[in-house]
Amino acid sequence: MIAAQELRIDSGVLVTALTTGGTFIRVVVPESNKVLYQNEELHKIFPDALQRPCYHFWGRTSHCEPCLSGEAIKCNTRQSATVHTPKGVTFACFAHPFVQQADGTRAALEIFRDITRERALEHAVEKTKLRLLEAQNMATVGNLAGTFVHAVRNPLAGIVLYVDMLLRKVDSNNFDQKTLKDSLLRIKDSATKCEEVTKNLLKLAKVQKTELKPVNLKEVVDQGLHVVSSKIASKNVDVVTTLPDDLPAVMGDFAQLQVVFINLFSNALDAMPSAGTLTVHGAASDSAVEVKVADTGCGIPRENLSLLFKDFFSTKGDKGTGLGLTQSRRIIQTHNGNLTVDSEVGKGTTVTVKLPYKK
Ligand SMILES: Nc1ncnc2c1ncn2[C@@H]1O[C@H](COP(=O)(O)OP(=O)(O)OP(=O)(O)O)[C@@H](O)[C@H]1O
Ligand SMILES: [Mg+2]
Structure with a gap:
């Protein structure tokens, strides 16, 4: 024994x-x-x-x-x-x-x-979590839009009413100075209300926008990969990460940048149904950090390249909302960076995220 x-x-x-x-x-x-x-x-x-x-x-x-x-x-x-x-x-x-x-x-x-079944369950739970997050974001957009419509509907209707009335009076040559001034003042009043609503909405959007702090992109990438780890495992995909430990910190919102990389990893994994390699490479120049997310997946047909950043463009049927890339680019742009896509059908796709940093 x-x-x-x-x-x-x-x-x-x-x-x-x-x-x-x-x-x-x-x-x-x-x-x-x-x-x-x-x-x-x-x-x-x-x-x-x-x-x-x-x-x-x-x-x-x-x-x-x-x-x-x-x-x-x-x-x-x-x-x-x-x-x-x-x-x-x-x-x-x-x-x-x-x-x-x-x-x-x-x-x-x-x-x-x-552990096949365990992994499948974990994967389903993660997917549901991401979908919930997306649904929450959509709900926020929906709520904002609802608030906006509600607040401007009445003043806008007032403007249309007074302009119609004035047009009728002009047509019938039946208007006096007082009525004209009175109507114009009411129109101005309603337009000012609309302007106020717009300003408040922008303020609200800014509050929800970004909380800038020094962010280590290596950490963002590592945690993002952890979130999609069961999806990686279920696909037999190799992951290669080459991000130097001393990558300069960028000023950004950790949670939002994480959403970007989770979106990019999910897209890369979707493009490699059974096997392949997901490479995340990071490098810094004098003023910017560049992270490239590359896959050896199906690639994107040339005719689709111009549609990638259109809301709701998706080739995944009911498995995709078509918001991932648009949302990602918007987040990177609010960080004063840019996000670009290079792809070749049959070879794979590389998404480059470039974010500025100060020495
Ligand atoms: N790495 C990639 N390889 C191949 N095609 C891609 C890749 N990334 C994006 N695409 C194509 O771009 C489309 C839009 O991507 P996007 O991330 O915006 O939406 P989605 O992945 O379809 O849905 P979701 O909202 O769930 O992210 C995808 O449906 C797919 O056709
Ligand atoms: Mg996506």
Whole structure:
């Protein structure tokens, strides 16, 4: 009997693994790709594993790159990863370095669990959260529009009424100085009311606009990627981020900038239905920080490029509102930056966000 200590496994992990249904356990030798042992649970779904290379279980025809157990042995510590099989199953995996074998080779204990349904649920919850956020934004726009219409409807109707009356009097050549002045004063009064409403609305929009503070875009990107992490995992997409730690801070509203990057990541992931690479690259010049969000997805047809920033333009049917890019560009513009899109059908899309900073 091998002690948990000897396996260098936290005994809590081992007890949980051994007693939880749906947990698969096996012992593999990465050097020879051999499976030495597998538990009953695993045997039920993959009976002839001991006669086959360990990577067959993951639906692969060659050695895994990187090999989780190989890494665990090399680093002599527990490694974990999320693995997606070609059949669309997602596993949470742990590999623990194992005792030396008689022939000098080392084995690893692998413990893994099917988390496909959990991930799908998490994904659905995140999508709903984003939709709710969007709905709230739309509701705010709707409320503002409602307030505006309500406040200007009466004064505008008054203006039209007095102008009509004056026109009739002009037509019939029947107007005196007093009536004319009186009507013009009423028109001026109503127009002033409309002007007031417009000013207040602008004030309100400004209050809701931005709260500028130094923002580290690397943090915005990292947290944004975290929000879409289950969508990333469900698609077998590789994420490469190259943002220097010393990227200068930009003056901005963290939450709004995060909305921008979540929008861009979601679009990139939508464009790569099964696999691909999402690259986020950051660099600073003398006066601006540039972050490029690139995907290796389907790309955007030339004829659609001019429609991207039109409200409600979407090719995603009821899965998209068509507001993501418009909203993102508006936010970047209120930060005195700009957002541009380059795309080639079949190759992918790169969105560049450029934000100024002061030295
Ligand atoms: N990275 C991308 N790759 C391919 N097409 C893209 C990409 N980003 C945007 N698009 C295209 O631009 C359209 C508009 O994008 P936008 O983000 O504004 O709306 P959406 O993604 O359709 O809906 P949502 O409001 O949910 O974001 C998309 O429907 C898609 O056709
Ligand atoms: Mg979008």
